[in-house]
Amino acid sequence: MNEQNAKLDSNNVKRWLSIMTRMTGEERKKVLIKSAIQVFSEENYRAAKVADIAAKANVTEPVVYKHFSSKKNLYLEVLTLIMEKTMKRFQDVTAKSMNPHEKMELIIKEHSTMIHVFRQELKLEFQAVSEIDDPEVKEIIATGYRSSFKLIEDVLKEGMDQGYFRGDINPSFQAKLFVGHFIHLSSYYLAEVLEDDYANQLFSFYLHGILNHSREK
CATH class of the missing domain: 1.10.357.10 (Tetracycline Repressor, domain 2)
Structure with missing residues (x-):
């Protein structure tokens, strides 16, 4: 059962990454902003980490920095x-x-x-x-x-x-x-x-x- 769940999770991640890859830059930026709102509101600006925002959006940190020069800029x-x-x-x-x-x-x-x-x-x-x-x-x-x-x-x-x-x-x-x-x-x-x-x-x-x-x- 755990193995099945792991496969499902893996498939979901792959599906999401595929969607993110097909997005335009502006669409991807909107997803990152939505994720940032969730993370910033759950913690605060000082405590929030770019890695948390990236994880929420199912992307890597470099993807975040591609659209925003810094956490403060975001x-x-x-x-x-x-x-x-x-x-x-x-x-x-x-x-x-x-x-x-x-x-x-x-x-x-x-x-x-x-x-x-x-x-x-x-x-x-x-x-x-x-x-x-x-x-x-x-x-x-x-x-x-x-x-x-x-x-x-x-x-x-x-x-x-x-x-x-x-x-x-x-x-x-x-x-x-x-x-x-x-x-x-x-x-x-x-x-x-x-x-x-x-x-x-x-x-x-x-x-x-x-x-x-x-x-x-």
Whole structure:
């Protein structure tokens, strides 16, 4: 039985290596990034080894170094990709033809989905804060935050112009407050202390505070 299993494992490895050989450089790079996300999130940047990432992708270390000059280069690319994909999902929401109040509600819903579906990526973002003294890591995180602030601020301004949100709010401050809610909700989720209805109550309270109640939604 053990011999049979060994043969099956060997066949699976050969099949995977065959697939990897037929991949384009860009396809292989995507597999390596996916493997890196798993390894970095399970350990952390300092503890993770390139050999572990290579093993997860069923390739040799030289294959990893063919696409990434160093572990740090791979780490920075992973962080950048996570931030960009997060922004892309929120941008897709704000591009929809709906009023600003509905956009804010959909952004909230999208965040709730993301923290449950992309837990590994979320862990990696939080772990990156421990590397904040590295200027390159700091800039990636700061760029992600600034982009989030700008996106929410634009929706708030749109809502103010159209009368959905109060005209006396500071959209820049409110955008930072809103994104801050996302950050602390994400940390609660990872720590498994988030109560079922907490997020709904929090954002209901937030939106109630900025809505122009003289206008019906």
